[in-house]
Amino acid sequence: MITKRFVWKVQIIATFVFLIFLVPVLYTIASAFKDMTELFSTTPTFFPKQWTLANFIHVLSIGDYTLYILNSLFVATTSTIIAIVINTMSGYALAKYKFKGATIIMIVILSTIMLPLEIFMAPIFKVITFFGMYDSLWAIIIPPAATPTGIFLMRQYLLTIPDDIIDSARIDGASEWQIFLRIIIPNAKPAIATLAIFSFMWRWNDYVWPLISIFSPKKQTLQLAIANLTGEYGTDYTSALAISVFSMIPMLLIFVTFQRSFIQGTVDSGMKG
Amino acid sequence: MTSKVLSYKKYKFKQKIIPYIFLAPNLLIFTIFIIFPALIGIVYSFTDRTLFTFGNANFVGFQNYITIFNDPFFIKALWNTVGLALVTVPLMFVVSLLLAVLLKQPIKALGFYRATYYWPVMISAIVVGIIWQWILAGNYGLFNTTLQGLHNFFKSLGLVSSTFTPSPTLSDGRFAWIAVVFAILWSRAGYYMIIFLAALLSIPVSLYEAAEMDGANKFQKFRFITYPSLKAARTMVLILVTMEVFKIYPLVVTFTGGGPFRATEFTVQYIYKVAFQHYQIGQASAMSVIMLLIVTTFSGIIFFLSKRGEGQ
Numbered sequence: 001m002i003t004k005r006f007v008w009k010v011q012i013i014a015t016f017v018f019l020i021f022l023v024p025v026l027y028t029i030a031s032a033f034k035d036m037t038e039l040f041s042t043t044p045t046f047f048p049k050q051w052t053l054a055n056f057i058h059v060l061s062i063g064d065y066t067l068y069i070l071n072s073l074f075v076a077t078t079s080t081i082i083a084i085v086i087n088t089m090s091g092y093a094l095a096k097y098k099f100k101g102a103t104i105i106m107i108v109i110l111s112t113i114m115l116p117l118e119i120f121m122a123p124i125f126k127v128i129t130f131f132g133m134y135d136s137l138w139a140i141i142i143p144p145a146a147t148p149t150g151i152f153l154m155r156q157y158l159l160t161i162p163d164d165i166i167d168s169a170r171i172d173g174a175s176e177w178q179i180f181l182r183i184i185i186p187n188a189k190p191a192i193a194t195l196a197i198f199s200f201m202w203r204w205n206d207y208v209w210p211l212i213s214i215f216s217p218k219k220q221t222l223q224l225a226i227a228n229l230t231g232e233y234g235t236d237y238t239s240a241l242a243i244s245v246f247s248m249i250p251m252l253l254i255f256v257t258f259q260r261s262f263i264q265g266t267v268d269s270g271m272k273g
Numbered sequence: 274m275t276s277k278v279l280s281y282k283k284y285k286f287k288q289k290i291i292p293y294i295f296l297a298p299n300l301l302i303f304t305i306f307i308i309f310p311a312l313i314g315i316v317y318s319f320t321d322r323t324l325f326t327f328g329n330a331n332f333v334g335f336q337n338y339i340t341i342f343n344d345p346f347f348i349k350a351l352w353n354t355v356g357l358a359l360v361t362v363p364l365m366f367v368v369s370l371l372l373a374v375l376l377k378q379p380i381k382a383l384g385f386y387r388a389t390y391y392w393p394v395m396i397s398a399i400v401v402g403i404i405w406q407w408i409l410a411g412n413y414g415l416f417n418t419t420l421q422g423l424h425n426f427f428k429s430l431g432l433v434s435s436t437f438t439p440s441p442t443l444s445d446g447r448f449a450w451i452a453v454v455f456a457i458l459w460s461r462a463g464y465y466m467i468i469f470l471a472a473l474l475s476i477p478v479s480l481y482e483a484a485e486m487d488g489a490n491k492f493q494k495f496r497f498i499t500y501p502s503l504k505a506a507r508t509m510v511l512i513l514v515t516m517e518v519f520k521i522y523p524l525v526v527t528f529t530g531g532g533p534f535r536a537t538e539f540t541v542q543y544i545y546k547v548a549f550q551h552y553q554i555g556q557a558s559a560m561s562v563i564m565l566l567i568v569t570t571f572s573g574i575i576f577f578l579s580k581r582g583e584g585q
Contacts, residue, residue: 010378014386017372021390024459027415028404042413086298093295105296112303114572115311118520118541119564122548122557123310123317125324131305146302176291205397207523212549223399223523230527235406244400251395259388 025248032056032241039237055242064218065225065243072222073250075141076203082145083199084192091154091191092184096166109148118208125212139213140221144203150195157191158184197258204250222247311565317558324552337559347560349535350543353450357539358518358571361454365514366507369462373469374499387470391463401460402527409452412439446536449529453521453537456528461517465510472506473499508579512572519568540564 027046031039032055034048059065093099094106117124124143125134133139161184169179185192207223214220220228226247229240318337322330341347376387393401408415417439424437443449480498489497522541525531531538540560548557 007378007380010375011380014375014378014380017375018386018389021393021459021463024404024408024415025393025396028407031407040413044413044415044418046415086302089295090299093292097292097295099289099292102292105300108308109299109303112307113516114568115307115565116516116520117307118522119544119561119568120307120310120314121541121545122324122554122561123314124306125548126313126317126554127306127310143302143306146299146306151299176287180295201395205395205399207397207399207526211545223397226397226399226403227523227526230403230406230530235403235410235527237407237410240403241407244403247400248396251397255388255392255395 028241029245029248031237032245036238039241055238056245059239059242059246062239063225064220065222065246067218068220068222068225069246071137071219072204075137075206075221076200079141079145079203080196080199082142083147083150084195086146087150087195088154088185088188088192089180090151091156091158092180094151094155095158096161096163096184109151113148121208121212128213134213135215135219136213137219140203140206140209144206144209145199147199147202150199153195153198154188154191157188161187193258197254200254201251204247314558314561317554318562320555322554322558324548324554326554330555333555337555338563341556341559341563346535346538347540347543347547350538350540351563353535353537354519354521354539355567357450357454357521358515361457361518362511362514364454365458365462365465366510368458369465369510370469370503372462372466373473374495376466376470377473387467390466393460394464396460398460398523399527401456402524402529405452405456405459406443406528409442411442414442416440416442443529444533446533449533449537453525453529456524457518457521460524461514465514468506468510469503472503476502504579508575511575511579515571515575516568519564519571 030047033051033053035050035052035054038044038048038050090109094102128134128139128143133142165183165187166179169183174182205223206221207227210221210224211227214224222243226240226243229236229243317330319332319334320330321333321336372390376383376390380386396404409417411417420440421437424433427433441448443452476499480502481494484494484498520541521539522545525537525539525542529537531542541564544557544560544564547553547560
C-alpha cells in the first residue's frame with residue numbers, strides 16, 4: 001500500500017536531489033553576475049549583492065569570443081545537417097532492405113562504439129593531416145557526423161514504418177530516391193528531431209575533435225576557448241564564468257523547448273555517440 | 274531479349290546495390306576516421322614514429338611497450354584510470370538506478386524532476402569542470418563557505434569548540450580524485466537514470482499486482498520483479514559507463530588539470546601529452562593499444578557476467 005506519508009517522504013527526497021543538481025549551476029550563473037570584489041570576497045554570498053553585466057561585456061571585448069561562438073554554431077549546425085542525411089540513409093538501409101552483409105555491417109557499426117576517438121587521438125590526427133583537413137573546421141564537422149548512435153536511433157524508428165507504404169509507392173513507379181525523400185523523411189520526423197537535438201549538443205559541447213584538429217586561434221571553438229582560460233597558473237574566473245554561461249544558453253533553450261524529444265530519444269536509442 | 278527484360282534486370286541490379294549506396298557515406302567515414310586509425314595505431318605502436326615522421330618509420334618491435342611500462346607516469350595514469358573505473362562504474366550504476374526508482378514513485382511534478390535531473394547531461398564537460406572548480410575554489414568557494422557555516426552552527430550548539438580550518442579541496446590529491454568521481458556522477462547520472470526509467474516503465478503493472486496478491490513486500494517486489502526486468506538496461510548502462518570512464522579527459526582539463534601532482538591524471542590525458550607535447554606517436558599508440566585491451570577486457574567481463582545471469 002502506498003500511504004500519503006510515504007509519498008511525502010519521497011517528495012522531500014526528490015526535492016533534495018533536485019537541489020543537488022540545481023545549486024551548482026545556479027551558483028555559477030549567479031557568480032557570473034558578480035563584480036571582481038564580490039567574486040573574490042572572503043565573505044561570499046550566493047547571489048550577487050549588486051548584479052552587473054561587467055564580466056559578460058569584458059569577455060566579449062577581449063579576445064574573439066564572438067568569433068568562437070560563431071565557429072561553434074557553424075560547426076554544430078553543419079555537422080547536424082550532414083548527420084541527419086547520412087544517418088537516416090544508413091538507418092533506412094538497415095531497417096528496410098535485405099542484402100548480403102547486413103548483419104556484418106551492423107556489427108561493424110556497433111563495434112565502432114568500442115573504438116573511442118579519445119584513445120586513438122594520435123593516429124586519427126595523422127589521418128586528418130593526410131587528408132589535408134588539419135586546421136580546418138571540416139575536420140570537426142564531417143568525421144563526427146557519422147555516429148553509430150544516430151544510425152541505431154534511425155533504424156529503430158524506421159522499423160516501425162509499415163512496408164506497405166514503401167511497396168505501394170514502388171508499384172506506382174517511384175524510384176528508390178523518391179521513396180526516401182518523399183516517404184521516409186516525412187515519416188521519420190520525430191526521430192530526425194531527436195537526432196538533430198543530440199547531434200547539435202554533441203558538436204556544441206565537443207572538445208577532443210577540435211583539440212586535435214584545430215591550430216589557428218581564429219578557428220577555435222567555444223569549448224577550446226573556455227578550456228584555454230584554465231591552466232597551470234590558475235583560472236581566469238571573471239572570463240571563465242561568463243563564457244560558461246554563454247556555453248550553457250543554447251543548450252538551455254534547446255532543452256526547455258525540446259525536453260520531451262530529448263528524454264524520449266535517450267529512451268529510444270539508449271546510447272551516446 | 275526484349276528491352277523489358279533488360280530493364281527488369283537493370284532494375285533488379287539497382288535494387289541490389291541501393292542499400293549499399295545508402296550506407297556508403299557512413300561506412301566511408303567510419304572506415305577512414307575510426308577503423309583505419311585504430312589499425313594503423315596498432316602498427317605505429319611497433320615503430321619509432323614521431324609526430325614529424327612523414328615517411329616510413331623504423332620497426333622497433335616491443336620497445337615502445339617496454340618503455341611505457343617503465344614510465345612511472347604512465348603506470349600512475351593507468352592505475353588512476355582503472356581505479357576510477359572500479360569506483361565510478363558501480364557507483365554510477367547504483368545512483369542512476371536509485372534515481373530512476375525514485376522518479377517512478379507517484380509524487381507530484383514528476384516531469385519537472387525528470388527534466389531537472391537530466392539537465393546537467395547537456396552541459397559540456399569543459400563547463401562542468403569550470404562549475405566544480407569554482408565551487409571548490411580556494412578557502413572561500415561555496416564548498417568551504419558551506420562547511421564554515423555548518424561549523425559555526427555546530428559551534429553555537431556547543432558541539433565543537435575548535436576554530437574552522439578550510440578544507441584543502443583540489444590542492445589535496447585524494448580530495449581531487451574523489452571530487453572527479455563526484456563530478457562524473459553529478460553530470461552523467463541523469464542520462465543513465467533515463468535508460469533505467471524507460472526499462473522500469475515498460476514493466477507490466479500486472480506483475481506487481483500479482484505479487485501483491487501473493488503478499489510480496491517492497492523488497493521482494495524489487496528483488497524478484499524489478500531487478501530481473503532491468504537485465505538489458507543494466508548491461509547497457511554498465512558498458513556505456515565503462516567506456517565513458519576510460520575515455521575521461523575534457524572534464525579534468527578544466528576541473529583539476531590532472532593535478533595536484535598527477536593525482537587526477539588519467540590515461541587519455543597522458544596519451545595526449547605523449548603524442549602532442551612529447552611528439553612520441555609510437556609510444557602514445559602503444560598506450561592506446563593497452564587501453565583498448567583493458568576496455569575490451571572490462572566490457573567482456575560485463576558481457577560474460579550478464580550472460581551467465583541469464584540462466585537464473
